[in-house]
Amino acid sequence: MTKKKIMIPIMSIMLATSSMTAIPSLTSVNAAQAVKEAYTYQVETQEGKQYIVLTDYKGSEEKITIPDQINGIEVKSIQDGFGKNSKLKSITLSKNIASEKDTKRSLAGLNQITTLEEIQTVKDNAAYQSEDGILYTKDKKELVAYPKSKKSETYVMPSEVEKAGELSLANLKYLKNLTFSKKIKIIPECSNSSIENVIIPDQVKVIDESTFDTCKNLKKVTFGKNITTIGDGAFANCTALKTIKLPNNLKNIEEIAFVNTSLKSVIIPDSVVKIGASAFDKDVKLKKPSYLKKIKKTGGAVYYEARATVKTSRKKTSYKAAKITKIRANTKKVTLKKGKKAKIQTKIFYAKKLKKGYLDPSILKFTTSNKKIAAVSKYGNIKGVKKGKATITVKLRTSGIKYKVNVVVK
Structure with missing residues (x-):
């Protein structure tokens, strides 16, 4: 796209019309006499064809219809800032207003007109449609502009x-x-x-x-x-x-x-x-949740971050939960008698490396496939309820990483 930059007053255009066979290159020209409204515009060229982009509306009307043409050139788009300082309440887009794909310009600038109550389109506009005074693309997949004073x-x-x-x-x-x-x-x-x-x-x-x-x-x-x-x-x-x-x-x-x-x-x-x-x-x-730990930044600001606590026989170590890449059980199968208990313990892989010790269960969620066979507490304690088989699912609350343990109650 190339923009023409020669400034020509309206009077000059009118005087020269009789001797001109080609349309002059214009930019920011007041076109009031041509369309009976106070518009300014610029002429642009794309693929050898000229079209007009309206740059502003300086008139006093509250309701306008965008012209199809100015001086024989199609009006295809509206620039950001158009009508921003006007008293416009209603704008109707003409049939030649083209899509953003065609002109490389959106009509988002209409969202800057604070007095606007409705935006309409003529029926034969191929790029846009209006519903209840709100502007959409023709296929209605995009909301283009909602009038600020609707x-x-x-x-x-x-x-x-x-x-x-x-x-x-x-x-x-x-x-x-x-x-x-x-x-x-x-x-x-x-x-x-x-x-x-x-x-x-x-x-x-x-x-x-x-x-x-x-x-x-x-x-x-x-x-x-x-x-x-x-x-x-x-x-x-x-x-x-x-x-x-x-x-x-x-x-x-x-x-x-x-x-x-x-x-x-x-x-x-x-x-x-x-x-x-x-x-x-x-x-x-x-x-x-208890695993969200308060942490002070330099300067005193406080934020909270999920930390997973891993316990060994000697110490406790805190890890960022977001970097836990895998969890697994100390055993894949638990066998116990009716009325007896067993405990699931969980190991973690932090940045893909297995860590020593077992995870504090407060950051885990435990569920059972059949609580009538095997119940499980929020701490990972399993209780055999009656003979049968069940599956316990253990999930890291902060990410959805999980594993399963098969339980047999005899």
């Missing part, structure tokens, strides 16, 4: 949507209830919005940093079951947030994730391996 309080994202444009849901003035599509994998930034209730689908694994920063009205968050990471400042300054139920597969809560909220107590799932420094306010009571 007055609807509830938005249920269409099921076809797989991704959303950057800042498409940030700085929304009226939206209260937000439900994402079940197909979306990355939550766009929603910061500084009026959202009170948000539902995050199971497809999402990471909530990126600052995603809901300064959503001061946010009261309820429903997390998808597969979220593993809550990023830096993801819910910082959500001052109305009083309670949360964190998902059971969560691994990391990063720094200042929930700072400056109204949380008083939080239950930390036993899958968590790390809580970053100042993730919660100092007065928040954390009910957390």
